[in-house]
Amino acid sequence: MENDAKKRKAAAAVALLEELYPEAVCSLEADDPFRLLIATRLSAQCTDARVNLVTPALFARFPGPEALGQAEVGEVEELIRSCGFYHQKARDIIGAAKRIAGEFGGRVPDEIDVLITLPGVGRKTANLIVGDVYGKPAVVADTHLIRISNRLGLVSTKDPLKVETLLRGLLDPVKSNDFCHRCVMHGRAVCDARRPRCEGCALSGICDHAAGAADTEKKKG
DSSP states (O other): OHHHHHHHHHHHHHHHHHHHOOOOOOOOOOOHHHHHHHHHHHTTTTTHHHHHHHHHHHHSOOOHHHHHHHHHHHHHHHHHHHGOOOHHHHHHHHHHHHHHHHHHOOOOOOOOOHHHTSSOOOHHHHHIIIITTOOOOOOOHHHHHHHHHHHHTTTOOOHHHHHHHHHHTSOOHHHHHHHHHHHHHHHHHHHOOSSSTTOOOGGGGGGGGHHHHHHHHHHHH
């Protein structure tokens, strides 16, 4: 019964966010699967806006997996320096490009279990690729999705894999990928990590956190 209630809440959250954010899009700017993969790796501990400023020069110099796979680490580091952690990121994206060019014929794999074998590619990135590029059911367990899912009461864990697994059991597979994008948009606009703006939030009527905040205010009054 509890799981059925969570499924109903998840469906309600999906519908509310669809109305609030009709266009569910990834904020990383990339025009092919390989570039999205690289941009997503660069976005770790970095804003998408910063990545979008860096990638045009990177891909002008190294337009595809074969070119990037043969790149000198130092040159790539200079191009991506402002994204932070550029030493490891440079090694990862060169290594991933080399494997995509050599083992997969230049095509980014479409299976999560294969994608996560690439250097620097975790489940979050893999889910983004299979969902956005290949149209498969995906749950991108980024910080916004984890925070909002916990506040709503859909999950009670901050472990990304557990959140992904639990939400796969609650969300309509067809809607899951767009729901994740909308949670990112809502997390940035309303459901802030430190100061969520529960008053007026479209999800407040189904949100455990908002209900708790309202009870606290009543007690103070």
